[in-house]
Amino acid sequence: MILAYYGYGYYYFDPTYIFLIIGAAICMIASARVNSTYNKYSNYRSMSGLTGAQAAERILRSQGITDVQIRHIRGNLTDNYNPANKVLSLSDATYASDSVAAVGVAAHECGHAIQHAKGYAPISIRSALVPFANWGSRLSWILIIAGLFIGGNSSQMIIDLGIWAFSLAVLFQLVTLPVEFNASSRAMQILESTGILGTQELQYTRKVLSAAAMTYVAAAASSILQLLRLIVLFGGGRRRDD
Template identity: 65%
Template sequence: MFYPYGFYFDGTYLLIIIGAVITMIASSKMNSTFRRYSRVRCHCGLTGSQAAERILNQAGIYDVSVQRVRGNLTDHYDPRNKVLRLSDSTYGSDSIAAIGVAAHECGHAIQHQKGYVPLTIRGALVPIVNIGSNLSWVFIIAGIFLGMNQSLIHFGIILFSLAVVFQLVTLPVEFNASARALKILGNTGIMYGDEVAQTRKVLSAAALTYVAGAAAALLGLLRLVLLFGGNDRD
């Protein structure tokens, strides 16, 4: 849509704005929920790292180490090195939120041990996505500068779509890890009923961030398709 004085408005920017808003809302929800339950102590008295060690041992996993990593909510499981890394806000805290997050990461370690297929697929996609996401815009921009070369642009869009596939595959991996965490916490007696319900709120808020990320990625891909996905222009 054109406006006076030569200004041009690209309506597809709305897709990016919507994606950014969705992501910010989900992130805000996650942070506020984590802060709320980080002030609630778990009756078991275990810290996040201690709970993780207990869960791993009860699952028969003895070759995964638990380490501290800097940052806030930077918790993750590294399947290549078999290391469960817990952030400063999780490692030494005995809160509901900390133990819930630690249990969630243990869920990934258990997935790895049992050969959970979506986790395997996601792991295989990581190097491809890392390369594809970096090169996608190179091909798209090169195609634009070379007179709207559709072959280059379309190849760039295909590379970008790999990141979208990665986001979508991530969803069942994260949902399953949370489900495993909640089941473990309840069955092992680390948490009681009310505490499990509170942990579910924390992990549900965390899951929203992955849903938001997938939605934003899909909207970004839709924008590229709308802008450049057509046939060659005259």
């Protein structure tokens, strides 16, 4: 039995834990899927023979982007693009690999660089939200717990501030979705137009990128479920003092 304390002076069964369980399950399934899909297609060598780093360089050059640095970072699928310093980082599994999976992931990160270069609005919004989302996720529970202990008339206001703080993290996850889907769409179009991957290889790469996109959907769904749990437990003046 799951027990929780909620400002009433006693312990009770907390059914809202189902939100956390569902969120965790969704994220685990999405993570397992992207890993299995990537591992499967990492065994398919691209006919072009280009590594992830070489494909990224060719893609950026084809778009007239010459001010983005491509570098190698450690880790597995830790690939990312940082618009602040224009650095495209490719992981161990991507940088030197010539598999269709590696080329697809590198092309996806190039998609972010292209978004930045072309002034794609959602990626600018996401970048602006980063500090607010980070602070929001850190402060949310601090404010909620403080409100529970303080009591009095200001208690619910502090708790509500904590919920609003967590909402910023949820907003960041939601804005991330169009950014990621658009980057994958750009990647597929450029891989086809440049001839870096053939028709069959593009189908394999689409499966890899689709699986990766589902991890962002899962993360957003999990965040929404956590927010709903906070609202059910602490929002709307539900808390009462002894």
